[in-house]
Amino acid sequence: MFALIDCNNFYASCERVFNPKLIGKPIVVLSNNDGCVIARSNEAKPFVPMGGVAFQYKDIFKQYNITVFSSNYPLYGDMSQRVMDVLSTYSPDIEVYSIDEAFLQFKGFENYNLDDYGLDMITKVKQFTHIPISVGFAPTKALSKVANKIAKKYSDRTKGVYSLDTEEKRIKALKWTKIEDVWGIGRQISKKLKAININTAYDYTQLHDSYVRREFSVVGLRLKHELEGKPTLQLEEIKTKKNIATTRSFANNLTELDDLKERVSTFATSCALKLRKQKSACNALMIFVHTNRHKKDQAQYNRNIVVKLPFASNSDITLSQYANKALLTIYKKGYAYKKAGVIVMGIVPENTIQHNLFENENPKHQELMRTVDKLNSRIGYNKVKLANQNIQKTWIMKQEKLSKRYTTDWNELLEVQ
Amino acid sequence: MKILNLPKLNKELINLPFRIDDNKVYVNYFDEGVQAGFPSPAEDFKEIPLSLDEKYLQNPQATYLIKVAGNSMYPTLQIGDILIVKSDQEFGDSDIGIVSVNQTDFTVKRFDKIKKKLLADNSEFPNIELNEEDTLICLGVVKQLIRDL
Numbered sequence: 001m002f003a004l005i006d007c008n009n010f011y012a013s014c015e016r017v018f019n020p021k022l023i024g025k026p027i028v029v030l031s032n033n034d035g036c037v038i039a040r041s042n043e044a045k046p047f048v049p050m051g052g053v054a055f056q057y058k059d060i061f062k063q064y065n066i067t068v069f070s071s072n073y074p075l076y077g078d079m080s081q082r083v084m085d086v087l088s089t090y091s092p093d094i095e096v097y098s099i100d101e102a103f104l105q106f107k108g109f110e111n112y113n114l115d116d117y118g119l120d121m122i123t124k125v126k127q128f129t130h131i132p133i134s135v136g137f138a139p140t141k142a143l144s145k146v147a148n149k150i151a152k153k154y155s156d157r158t159k160g161v162y163s164l165d166t167e168e169k170r171i172k173a174l175k176w177t178k179i180e181d182v183w184g185i186g187r188q189i190s191k192k193l194k195a196i197n198i199n200t201a202y203d204y205t206q207l208h209d210s211y212v213r214r215e216f217s218v219v220g221l222r223l224k225h226e227l228e229g230k231p232t233l234q235l236e237e238i239k240t241k242k243n244i245a246t247t248r249s250f251a252n253n254l255t256e257l258d259d260l261k262e263r264v265s266t267f268a269t270s271c272a273l274k275l276r277k278q279k280s281a282c283n284a285l286m287i288f289v290h291t292n293r294h295k296k297d298q299a300q301y302n303r304n305i306v307v308k309l310p311f312a313s314n315s316d317i318t319l320s321q322y323a324n325k326a327l328l329t330i331y332k333k334g335y336a337y338k339k340a341g342v343i344v345m346g347i348v349p350e351n352t353i354q355h356n357l358f359e360n361e362n363p364k365h366q367e368l369m370r371t372v373d374k375l376n377s378r379i380g381y382n383k384v385k386l387a388n389q390n391i392q393k394t395w396i397m398k399q400e401k402l403s404k405r406y407t408t409d410w411n412e413l414l415e416v417q
Numbered sequence: 418m419k420i421l422n423l424p425k426l427n428k429e430l431i432n433l434p435f436r437i438d439d440n441k442v443y444v445n446y447f448d449e450g451v452q453a454g455f456p457s458p459a460e461d462f463k464e465i466p467l468s469l470d471e472k473y474l475q476n477p478q479a480t481y482l483i484k485v486a487g488n489s490m491y492p493t494l495q496i497g498d499i500l501i502v503k504s505d506q507e508f509g510d511s512d513i514g515i516v517s518v519n520q521t522d523f524t525v526k527r528f529d530k531i532k533k534k535l536l537a538d539n540s541e542f543p544n545i546e547l548n549e550e551d552t553l554i555c556l557g558v559v560k561q562l563i564r565d566l
Binding site: 081 | 504
């Protein structure tokens with residue numbers, strides 16, 4: 001069995017952990033420098049679209065009393081690490097799929113009541129981290145995505161857990177799932193499918209293997225098998241457009257920083273390429289490393305870190321530079337690393353990238369970069385900025401809307417009276 | 418010239434020697450088993466290396482550091498204290514917790530479970546009565562504090 005666990009409206013939920021006033025209130029979170037909406041709480045969804053340009057929605061924010069935040073990646077990254085740490089106590093087979101999603105694989109859990117197990121996860125994650133999650137169980141990864149969607153959509157009835165553990169449930173769920181909502185089916189393929197009257201995931205499973213293979217390649221065929229309940233995807237396979245990540249387990253354990261650096265650079269450049277291919281750019285990266293969780297006798301270490309880019313980017317150089325910087329802060333000597341990964345976050349359309357000094361590679365710029373970083377670390381977060389990053393902003397938002405980094409900075413701890 | 422021996426610590430104080438391995442600091446804590454009388458000769462005198470992190474920051478995913486910014490819990494807590502707060506612990510009677518009543522900002526108070534009240538240790542501050550319809554969110558229970566003197 002697989003489980004897909006994801007955090008409900010993760011960024012908004014993080015903002016609420018230390019700020020209970022915001023529970024049940026509409027929240028949006030913006031990307032760094034261009035002010036696109038990258039996250040919304042349920043209450044804000046009817047009024048603001050994903051990717052909406054913030055200054056165009058200024059009046060809407062006011063009208064509906066929506067609290068606006070700049071993205072606080074240090075906080076989100078730390079909360080994510082907490083959630084993933086709790087989840088990894090349930091199964092050593094975990095694949096962190098994005099900042100707020102993870103697949104867990106359960107071997108030999110046939111006699112467990114999965115619903116109870118899922119409820120236990122929800123309770124424990126909620127108690128430890130105060131973040132709400134949803135859990136979908138199914139025999140394959142693609143189906144666990146479907147199960148998760150149902151768990152979330154009908155949370156009143158499901159309490160946040162749904163398992164596709166019978167044939168009957170599987171078929172019912174597939175009939176309920178629109179073809180465009182199937183994991184890995186993009187806009188173009190769903191258009192093509194609708195043209196031949198394939199409207200649900202169930203319809204798709206009724207096609208002939210040979211036809212699917214011819215029209216939609218082996219990837220489409222594997223997906224069909226997954227939806228039929230035959231596990232064909234292991235952990236760490238398939239990446240969709242909404243989630244760009246490169247993570248790998250290593251054949252041999254790596255202990256040296258240089259080896260890991262090489263891997264992480266490679267992962268970052270492959271993410272950059274994926275971004276350029278779909279004409280997007282990202283605002284932040286999450287980098288993680290961990291040791292082999294199955295080797296209980298070895299020293300265990302797992303860490304993730306989120307770094308914010310100074311500007312939205314899809315360049316190999318920038319992404320690998322920041323990925324390596326991040327790696328330096330979490331790498332510890334003396335551990336045998338089994339796996340590392342780079343996940344890009346805060347994805348925005350490419351045309352929102354502002355041109356700036358660093359986009360062309362000039363060693364002088366890197367020097368300046370280093371100086372800026374040094375200054376920032378000395379006098380505080382983001383005090384030194386490029387003038388051109390802020391010029392278009394006519395309303396001050398970025399600085400004022402940033403919540404505190406409650407869990408990662410001595411000077412920004414929650415203060416209580 | 419006189420050689421002075423260091424005076425002995427009186428009974429109220431125990432010196433815990435510590436050592437540094439790598440970048441970790443371990444307190445050498447001697448577990449003497451039963452304290453009464455003399456240690457049993459059969460029992461090995463066990464030395465437990467104890468790091469402060471291991472003792473106080475166990476379960477980091479459920480540990481939060483929170484700063485005191487008001488006087489409502491004076492003298493127990495003082496302004497500037499950093500509290501080690503655990504969300505994996507039950508908020509029980511007479512525990513100090515980080516709490517929010519009806520979605521107000523978090524505050525630090527002592528829990529009177531029997532009388533259903535949140536108490537301020539400082540008598541100049543009001544206690545908070547809890548009614549049936551009130552919602553209480555507890556971010557975690559205060560287990561230790563760090564205070565710069």
